[in-house]
Amino acid sequence: MDLKHLHSFIRIVEFGSLTRAAATLNVSQSLLSRQVRQLEIELGTHLLQRNGRGVTATDAGRQLLEHGRGILRQVEVARQQLGQSxxxxxxxxxxxxxxxxxxxxxxxxxxxxxxxxxxxxxxxxxxxxxxxxxxxxxxxxxxxxxxxxxxxxxxxxxxxHSENLYLVGSMRSGVPLPDSVPLATLGSYPLIIPSHLHSVRQLVEADAAKHGVSLDIVVEIDSIRALLDLVERGVGYGVLSRNAVLSRAPGHSLRAVPIVQPNIETxxxxxxxxxxxxxxxxxxxxxxxxxxxxxxxxxxxxxx
The missing domain is CATH 3.40.190.10 (Periplasmic binding protein-like II)
Structure with missing residues (x-):
């Protein structure tokens, strides 16, 4: 596989346009088209599909994009390792x-x-x-x-590093949090929590299941910023590290208390x-x- 062809393909997908990719790479569109076609012949599959606004990657093209970025990065690392001058x-x-x-x-x-x-x-x-x-x-x-x-x-x-997880609530809700929350009572709080892809979700569910606690998950959201926005508005409670709350702008109305008996440690x-x-x-x-x-x-x- 020609690395120049791979680099050209990645730029085309990133820009979503042969025209813009050609201008950035300072080559002709016809040359880029030939390079992509050579890759398609070599791999035996279509990599790009045209639409009214430009081009997008096919399923195979998206796989090549992910692998291709890693390949080019490793070539760069190899050059750095070998070029000690x-x-x-x-x-x-x-x-x-x-x-x-x-x-x-x-x-x-x-x-x-x-x-x-x-x-x-x-x-x-x-x-x-x-x-x-x-x-x-x-x-x-x-x-x-x-x-x-x-x-x-x-x-x-x-x-x-290790961090304990905290239950995060809003001071505007009118229902003050206690100084700490036993894990056994965590199921009484409606939770806004990340999806299963998030390590915090996996950790909280595993520890809750281990201690026979059934969680009340009312919203799933992976954006920590949006999650904290919803918590601050009183929609529910979050389970996060304290660093997630500390990244909040000053003046927020969030309060975080430790989960105890036992702690949940990330x-x-x-x-x-x-x-x-x-x-x-x-x-x-x-x-x-x-x-x-x-x-x-x-x-x-x-x-x-």
Whole structure:
């Protein structure tokens, strides 16, 4: 497979247009069409379909898009590893954070990384842990922080932080929360909670089932911002880490209290792939993440 053809295909899908992709790549549309056709012949399937506004990827094209981004990223990493003339402090690292963690770490990590390694570049991607894990295996990420990931032979995990989960409610509701909520009573609160793809949902349901607690889930929503908006309006209660609430703008009316007897503990790990080497610059970025956690950036004083 020609990497130039693969790169062209990815740009076409990203722009949704042969015209815009050709202008960006500074080549003719006819050349791009020939490159995509060559890929289709090689793979034995159609990759693009035309519509009134441009082009979109077929099911096979979307699969190639995901794999192709990882392939190009790994070629870039290989070039960095082999080209040592610029020294070990050059290259590029792509880091993945869950949104609640990114809100607290991204600015610190990027600022310190740019100051320490001016010849290198860093990219930060925020998404659910399940998506970050998939992208790490596909090669689109070099490392990631993940909440409660499943056992996976393709990924190495190192535990770096633990957080207890809190029940989050609105102080406008007129029904004040107690100072703590026993797990046995969690079923009496109407919950707004992420879908099954979210690690928090999986953890809460597993611990509730273990202790015979039936949950009252009234809304499923993966956007933490929207979830907290609904909680603040009194639609229901959330079960989240305190960092999710701390990322809220000042002046909110949310109150969070710990879930106890027992606590529900979420684990945060640094994840790296086992199927490919970790670059020097990625190791430096991980070192900065470790330092930020040790400095307590994930442990600010929480006022309930």
């Amino acid at each position: 610029r020294g070990p402090q050059s290259g590029k690292v792509v880091v993945g954070f869950p949104p609640s963690v990114g809100a607290l770490l991204t600015v610190d990590i990027v600022t310190r990384f740019r100051a320490g390694y001016p010849l290198a570049s860093v990219s930060v991607v925020e998404a659910l842990s399940s998506s970050l894990l998939e992208w790490l295996q596909l090669g689109r990420l070099d490392c990631a922080l993940l909440y409660n990931p499943p056992v996976n032979a393709n990924v190495h995990y190192r535990h770096v 684990r945060l790990v640094v994840a790296t792939p086992t199927q490919r080497p970790v670059s020097t610059i990625t190791e430096r970025a991980i070192g900065m993440i470790d330092d930020a956690i040790q400095r307590g950036l994930l442990d600010p004083v929480f006022e309930s």
